Amino acid sequence: MKNSKKKFVGILGGTFNPPHQGHIFISNYAMKRMNLGEIWWIVTKKNPLKKNQNSFQKRLEIVKNFPINRNIKIIEICDPKKNIYTVDVLDFLYKKYPDKKFIWLMGVDNLKKFHHWKDWKKIFYNILIAIFDRPFYSLDIATSKVSSFFKGKKISLKSVQKFKYMNPPGWIFFNNLTHPGSSSEIRKVVNEKK
Numbered sequence: 001m002k003n004s005k006k007k008f009v010g011i012l013g014g015t016f017n018p019p020h021q022g023h024i025f026i027s028n029y030a031m032k033r034m035n036l037g038e039i040w041w042i043v044t045k046k047n048p049l050k051k052n053q054n055s056f057q058k059r060l061e062i063v064k065n066f067p068i069n070r071n072i073k074i075i076e077i078c079d080p081k082k083n084i085y086t087v088d089v090l091d092f093l094y095k096k097y098p099d100k101k102f103i104w105l106m107g108v109d110n111l112k113k114f115h116h117w118k119d120w121k122k123i124f125y126n127i128l129i130a131i132f133d134r135p136f137y138s139l140d141i142a143t144s145k146v147s148s149f150f151k152g153k154k155i156s157l158k159s160v161q162k163f164k165y166m167n168p169p170g171w172i173f174f175n176n177l178t179h180p181g182s183s184s185e186i187r188k189v190v191n192e193k194k
Contacts, residue, residue, distance in 0.1 A: 004037070005035060005036070005037040006037035006038065007037065007099065007100060007101055008034070008035070008036045008037050008100075008101050008103070008164045009036060009037060009038050009039070009040055009097075009100050009101070009102050009103070010027065010030045010031065010034070010036045010038070010039040010040070010102075010103050010104075010105045010130070011039075011040050011042060011089075011093070011102050011103065011104050011105060011127075012026065012027060012039055012040070012041050012042070012105045012106075013041075013042040013044055013086060013089060013104075013106075014041075014042075014043070014044060015043070015044055015059060016041065016043050016059055016062070016063045017059055018059070018062050018066075019041075019062065019063050019066040022107075022134075023041070024068065024069075024072075026105055026107070026132050027039040027041075027068075027072050027105070028069070029132070029174070030103075030105050030130060030132075031071060033160060033174070034103065034130065034160060034161075034163060034164050035161065035164070036103065036164065037071070038071050038072070038073055039071060039072045039073070039105070040072075040073045040074075040075045041063060041068075041072060041073070041074050041075065042075045042076075042077055042089060043056070043059055043060050043063050043074065043075075043076065044056075044084065044089075045083065045084060060074075060076065077089055077092055085117070085118040085119070086104075086117055086118070086123055087117075087118055087119040087122055087123055087126075090102075090123065090126050090127055094126075101164060102127055102128075103127065103128045103129070103130055103163075103164060104123070104127045104128070104129045104130070105129075105130050105132065106129065106130075106131055106132070107131070107132050107134045108131050108132065108133055108134050108141060108173070109134050111131065111141060111144040111146055111147060112143075112144060114144065114145075114146045115144075115145040115146055115149075120146065121149070124146070124150055124153075124168065124169045124171070125168055125169050126168055127168050128163065128164070128166060128168050128169075128170050128171070128172075129168075129170070129171040129172075130163075130171070130172050130174065131171060131172070131173045131174070132174045133173070133174060133175045133176060141173060141175075147171075150169055150171060153169045153170050153171060154170075154171055154172070154173065155170050155171065155172045156172075157172065157173075157174070159172075160172065
C-alpha cells in the first residue's frame with residue numbers, strides 16, 4: 001500500500017445542498033491531475049457559516065442518489081449531539097485511516113471566510129489543500145487572510161505531480177479551470193419555481 005494510488009484520497013467536504021456537476025468536475029479533475037486513487041465526499045451535518053440548509057438526512061439521501069463514478073465514495077461523519085467541524089473530520093480520518101494520505105479539496109469561494117473556520121491554521125498545518133477556481137471568485141485568492149498567512153506555502157502547478165507526496169502545510173491553486181455549477185444557484189432556481 002506504500003506507493004499505491006489507492007493510498008491517496010481527496011476529501012471534498014460540504015453541505016452538498018444540493019450536489020451538482022461542479023462537485024463531480026472538481027472530483028474527477030483532482031483525481032486525474034493529482035493522480036489520486038479516490039475522492040471521498042463528506043456530507044456535513046451543518047455549516048455554521050451558511051443559512052437555510054436542508055436537513056442532514058435529506059441532503060445525505062440526495063447525495064447517495066446522485067450519479068457519481070465508482071472512485072467517488074460517500075462518507076458519513078455525523079454526531080447528533082454536536083456540530084462536527086473540518087478540524088474534527090481530519091482528526092477522525094487520521095485516526096480511522098492511518099495508512100491513507102489525504103488532500104483537502106475546495107472551491108476558491110471558501111477562502112474568503114476560511115479564517116472563520118474552527119482552528120483554521122491547524123487545518124492547514126495538518127492537510128495539503130487543493131483549491132479550485134470558480135467563476136467570479138478568483139480575486140478571493142489575492143484578498144484572503146489565509147492565502148496571505150500561508151503565502152510561502154503555495155506550491156506551483158509545475159510541481160502538481162509531487163504535491164501529494166509533500167507534507168503540510170502546502171496548498172496549490174488550479175486556476176483558469178472553472179465550472180459554473182453552484183448549489184446556491186440551484187437552490188435559487190428551485191425556490192423561484194415554487
